[in-house]
Amino acid sequence: MRTRVLSLVTIVALLWASPVFGQGSKWDKHAPPKKADISCQTCHAGSAPTRTNPALLPCPRSRILPGFHPDQSGPEVLIMSKVSKEYGPVVFSHKLHADMSTMSGGCYGCHHYNSTSMAILSCRECHPANRARTDISMPDLKGAYHRQCMDCHRQWSKATDCQSCHLKRDARQSTEEALQAARLKGKSHPELAVPKRVVYETRSQRGSFVTFFHNDHAERFSLECSDCHKSESCVRCHERTPGGKASPDPLSRTVKTQRTMEALHAPCFSCHGQDKCEECHVDQPREAFDHAKSAGWALNRFHRALSCQKCHGQSKRFTKVDTKCVTCHKGWTPGTFRHEITSLKLDPAHRELDCESCHIDGNFANPPSCAGCHDDKAYPAQKPGTTVKAAAK
Amino acid sequence: MKAQDRRSFLKTAAAVGTAAVGMGTATAAAGPKNILSPDRMGVLVDTTVCVGCRNCEHACKTAHDLPTEPLSSYGDRSVFEQMRRPDDTALCVVNEYENPKNADLPYDVKVQCMHCDHPACLSACIVGAFSKEENGAVVWDTDKCIGCRYCMAACPFQIPAFEYHKALDPQIRKCDFCIERTTKGELPACVNICPVEALTYGPRDEVIRIAKQRIRTYGDRYVDHIYGEHEVGGTSWMYMAGRDFKDLGFPKLGQNTAPGVSEAIQHGIFAYFMPPVALYALLGAIMWMTKTRKEEGL
Numbered sequence: 001m002r003t004r005v006l007s008l009v010t011i012v013a014l015l016w017a018s019p020v021f022g023q024g025s026k027w028d029k030h031a032p033p034k035k036a037d038i039s040c041q042t043c044h045a046g047s048a049p050t051r052t053n054p055a056l057l058p059c060p061r062s063r064i065l066p067g068f069h070p071d072q073s074g075p076e077v078l079i080m081s082k083v084s085k086e087y088g089p090v091v092f093s094h095k096l097h098a099d100m101s102t103m104s105g106g107c108y109g110c111h112h113y114n115s116t117s118m119a120i121l122s123c124r125e126c127h128p129a130n131r132a133r134t135d136i137s138m139p140d141l142k143g144a145y146h147r148q149c150m151d152c153h154r155q156w157s158k159a160t161d162c163q164s165c166h167l168k169r170d171a172r173q174s175t176e177e178a179l180q181a182a183r184l185k186g187k188s189h190p191e192l193a194v195p196k197r198v199v200y201e202t203r204s205q206r207g208s209f210v211t212f213f214h215n216d217h218a219e220r221f222s223l224e225c226s227d228c229h230k231s232e233s234c235v236r237c238h239e240r241t242p243g244g245k246a247s248p249d250p251l252s253r254t255v256k257t258q259r260t261m262e263a264l265h266a267p268c269f270s271c272h273g274q275d276k277c278e279e280c281h282v283d284q285p286r287e288a289f290d291h292a293k294s295a296g297w298a299l300n301r302f303h304r305a306l307s308c309q310k311c312h313g314q315s316k317r318f319t320k321v322d323t324k325c326v327t328c329h330k331g332w333t334p335g336t337f338r339h340e341i342t343s344l345k346l347d348p349a350h351r352e353l354d355c356e357s358c359h360i361d362g363n364f365a366n367p368p369s370c371a372g373c374h375d376d377k378a379y380p381a382q383k384p385g386t387t388v389k390a391a392a393k
Numbered sequence: 394m395k396a397q398d399r400r401s402f403l404k405t406a407a408a409v410g411t412a413a414v415g416m417g418t419a420t421a422a423a424g425p426k427n428i429l430s431p432d433r434m435g436v437l438v439d440t441t442v443c444v445g446c447r448n449c450e451h452a453c454k455t456a457h458d459l460p461t462e463p464l465s466s467y468g469d470r471s472v473f474e475q476m477r478r479p480d481d482t483a484l485c486v487v488n489e490y491e492n493p494k495n496a497d498l499p500y501d502v503k504v505q506c507m508h509c510d511h512p513a514c515l516s517a518c519i520v521g522a523f524s525k526e527e528n529g530a531v532v533w534d535t536d537k538c539i540g541c542r543y544c545m546a547a548c549p550f551q552i553p554a555f556e557y558h559k560a561l562d563p564q565i566r567k568c569d570f571c572i573e574r575t576t577k578g579e580l581p582a583c584v585n586i587c588p589v590e591a592l593t594y595g596p597r598d599e600v601i602r603i604a605k606q607r608i609r610t611y612g613d614r615y616v617d618h619i620y621g622e623h624e625v626g627g628t629s630w631m632y633m634a635g636r637d638f639k640d641l642g643f644p645k646l647g648q649n650t651a652p653g654v655s656e657a658i659q660h661g662i663f664a665y666f667m668p669p670v671a672l673y674a675l676l677g678a679i680m681w682m683t684k685t686r687k688e689e690g691l
Contacts, residue, residue, distance in 0.1 A: 143590025
C-alpha cells in the first residue's frame with residue numbers, strides 16, 4: 001500500500017514537471033505588457049501560449065508594446081554596416097532622430113516591437129539579413145532599415161539617392177566615418193520655436209479665419225507637444241525643397257488649410273466639440289487675448305502667473321469674478337496680510353487698521369483713499385509707510 | 394537586287410515546307426512546354442512601399458547585358474514626368490503616380506512581364522518558341538523565334554518588345570524572370586537589389602497569403618485587391634496598391650485566361666477537320682451540279 005502511494009506521488013510529481021502541467025511555471029510567464037490596450041491575444045493565438053510553443057501571431061506592428069528606457073540612455077550615434085554591399089556604412093545620428101521623433105510617435109515609430117524582456121531589441125533580432133529565405137512574412141533587414149528611413153527622407157528631401165545617407169566605398173571611408181560620427185556626437189535637434197499665433201485661412205463659407213493662440217493653449221493647459229502633435233512629418237516645418245531648410249517665420253504665420261475637414265478639426269474637437277462654428281470661425285484674424293481689454297482689469301505680475309482656472313474655476317466657459325481680493329484670498333486680515341508684497345511697508349500706525357479704512361468698500365482695484373481720517377493727505381503723494389522692493393509672496 | 398523568279402521561289406518554299414513537316418512530326422507530340430506547377434514562384438510588388446529609386450531598372454539591365462548609365466544617374470526623378478513602357482532596351486520600368494492620401498509620398502509602379510499562368514504569347518506563338526517553366530517563368534527560345542511578333546499582339550499587357558532598330562537578327566525582348574539567375578539559386582536581379590523590399594519573391598501561394606495578411610492588418614493603406622491573383626487566370630507577378638489599379642496604369646482585365654478565348658475559337662473551327670472537309674464537299678457539289686447541267690445541255 002505504501003509503495004503504491006509513493007509511486008502515485010512520483011507520477012503526479014513527474015506530470016507536474018512535464019510541459020502539459022508546466023504552463024504555470026516561472027519561465028513560461030512574463031510580466032504583462034505595461035500598455036493597457038494590449039491583451040495576450042494581440043501577440044498570441046490561443047489562450048495558453050508556452051515557451052516552447054508561443055503561438056505568435058504575425059507582428060501587429062501598430063499595436064505592439066514599446067521598449068522601456070529613459071530617453072537619455074539611448075545611443076548617440078550608430079554605425080550601420082552589416083547589410084551594405086554596394087555602398088559604405090551609414091552613420092546614423094540616433095539621438096538627433098530620437099529628438100525629431102517626439103512629435104511623430106516617439107521611440108515606438110521605429111522600435112515597434114519589443115520582447116517582454118524589456119531590453120531594446122535591435123532590428124536584426126527579427127528581420128533576417130538574407131533576402132532569399134523561407135519566411136517572407138516580414139521584410140528582411142535591408143528592407144526594414146530602408147522602409148524605416150525612406151518615408152520621412154522622401155518627404156523632406158524629395159530624393160531617393162543612396163549617397164545622402166550611405167558613405168562612399170573608398171579609401172577615405174573609415175576617416176569619413178569617424179569624422180561624421182564625431183560631428184554628430186552630442187548633437188540635438190535645435191529646440192523648437194513654439195508658435196504664438198497661427199491664423200488658418202480655411203475653406204469655410206462663413207467666417208473663413210480661425211485664429212489659434214498656440215502658446216495660450218500650450219501654457220494654460222500645461223500641454224506637452226506630443227499631446228496634440230502625434231504624427232507630424234518633417235515637412236511641416238522644413239521647406240519642401242531639397243536640403244530641407246526651415247521656413248522663414250514659424251512663430252506667427254498664416255496657413256492655408258489643405259487637409260480633410262475631419263483631420264483639421266480632430267485636434268480641436270477633443271475640447272471644443274460642443275462649440276458653435278462661429279466661436280472659432282470669424283471674418284478677421286483675431287488679436288491675442290488681453291485680460292485688461294476683455295475683463296477691464298489688468299492682471300498684476302502675481303495674477304499673470306496663475307492659470308485661468310485658479311480664479312475662474314474648472315468650467316469651460318469662464319464667468320466674471322469680482323475684483324475684491326477677499327473673494328479669493330479669504331484668509332487675509334490685517335494681522336495676516338504682509339502689506340510689503342505690494343511694495344509698500346505700512347508704518348506701525350497704519351498696520352493695525354482694517355483694510356477698508358483705506359481701500360474703500362474693499363475695492364482694491366481703485367487707489368486707496370486717505371480722506372476717511374486725513375484732510376490734508378492724499379495717496380500717492382503721501383504714503384502710509386515706506387516704499388520697499390517688492391517682496392516675494 | 395534581282396527578284397527571284399516565281400518557279401525557283403516555289404521550289405524553295407516546297408523544300409522548306411517538307412522539311413518543316415518532317416521536323417514537326419518529331420516534336421509535335423511534345424508541344425511547347427507549358428507547366429503550371431503548384432510550386433511555381435511569384436513576386437509581390439507593393440506599390441505603397443516602392444520609393445521609385447529605380448535601382449531595379451539598373452539591376453535588370455546589368456543582368457541582361459543591356460547598355461546602361463551608371464547607377465548614380467538613376468536618382469534623376471525627372472523621368473517620371475512621362476509614362477514609360479518596357480521595350481527592347483529596358484525590360485522593366487518604373488512609373489510614378491500621384492498619391493491622393495499624401496502628395497509627398499507618390500506611388501511608384503514597376504512594370505514588366507507578368508509571367509501569366511496561362512500565357513497568351515505562348516498560345517499565339519506559331520513556332521512554339523515560348524514556354525512556361527516549372528518556376529513560373531514565361532521564357533522563349535530566340536533560335537526558334539521567326540520574328541512574326543504574334544506574341545506582341547496577343548499579350549494582354551503589351552509586354553514583348555521587338556528590336557526594330559536592328560537590321561540583322563532582330564529579336565523579341567521581355568523580362569525572363571531572371572531564369573539564368575534563379576536556376577543558379579539566386580534571386581531575380583530586381584528583387585535582389587530593391588532597397589525597401591517592395592518586391593517579395595516566394596512561392597506564389599505564400600505570396601498571396603502574405604498579401605492578404607497585409608490587407609487585413611493595414612486596411613487603410615491598401616485597396617482590397619491583389620492585381621494578378623485572378624486577372625487573365627492568374628499571373629506570377631502580383632501587385633498591391635493604395636488606390637484603384639485603373640488609376641495606376643493597370644488594364645482592367647477579366648478572370649478568363651487570355652488564350653482561353655482565342656483558342657476556343659480556333660480549336661472550335663478546326664475541330665474534326667471541319668473547314669477543309671466542308672470546303673471540299675462544297676467544291677465537289679458544285680462540280681457535280683455543273684457536270685449534270687452540261688450533260689442535260691447536250
